[in-house]
Amino acid sequence: MTREYSNISMAVIRRLPKYHRYLKDLLDQETYRISSKELSKLIGFTASQIRQDLNCFGGFGQQGYGYNVEELYNEIGKILGLYQSYPTVIVGAGNLGQAIANYTNFDKFGFSTLALFDSNPKMIGMRIRDIAVHDVDQLEEFIKKNQVRIGVICTPKKVAQDVATKLSEAGVQGIWNFAPIDIKVPEEIIVENVHLSESLFTLSFLLSQEFDQE
Incomplete structure (x- = not known):
């Protein structure tokens, strides 16, 4: 784990691939905006857990707007190192x-x-x-x-x-x-x-x- 994320628990890290997978499904369905509550229903984590997890890596959501699905998908991909070889x-x-x-x-x-x-x-x-x-x-x-x-x-x-x-x-x-x-x-x-x-x-x-x- 990079020094930047060394203080983040492995429990949070291990949830990121699941977020990434569900966000890809949403993009395939041409869904480009989603709230933590809606994401909670899909993934099975609580909305509070989702916000806490994502806040570990910076602010992705906007009050009253939710999350930009494509942006969040790409950012989680970067965090997971999926744009390397x-x-x-x-x-x-x-x-x-x-x-x-x-x-x-x-x-x-x-x-x-x-x-x-x-x-x-x-x-x-x-x-x-x-x-x-x-x-x-x-x-x-x-x-x-x-x-x-x-x-x-x-x-x-x-x-x-x-x-x-x-x-x-x-x-x-x-x-x-x-x-x-x-x-x-x-x-x-x-x-x-x-x-x-x-x-x-x-x-x-x-x-x-x-x-x-x-």
Whole structure:
């Protein structure tokens, strides 16, 4: 997080992508002005919460007018860093790695996947959405040569830490980790963990509570 926003809680930061997504939907529907109350009905946050969150980054709304949707969408995009370029590699070309490589929406926001890497000889040389799968032994050289900023880990748990170490030593600035393990990297490397099972188990808990009440 930049020094400018270092005093803002991660809870607020993690709500920004949701604002950005709903504002894009509003623009697609040719809605160009909205109040915090109307936005509240769409997103599910209270109007007060929305105003508090957005006030952390300066004054966007106007009393009696509400928010300019396009302006707010663009400003949140800037805050999220979506107008920069993020050369990315994916390590692990299995089902999950391929699914991420095939998701074209990331390209629209500067997250360009340059290559996939795998240790399976049968995968090497394949192309996923015209993105080549390379031997994982070439990972560090490729990162340095192409100034890769983000590494995505889609490997089994047992090799994830080794991959994270290679990514860190090669010079990536951030790691998006889908492996079911908390990796250890130098503190200057930013890590975002996506443990799919934890999300599923939370759903399981909520469903079991609902069942118990019935």
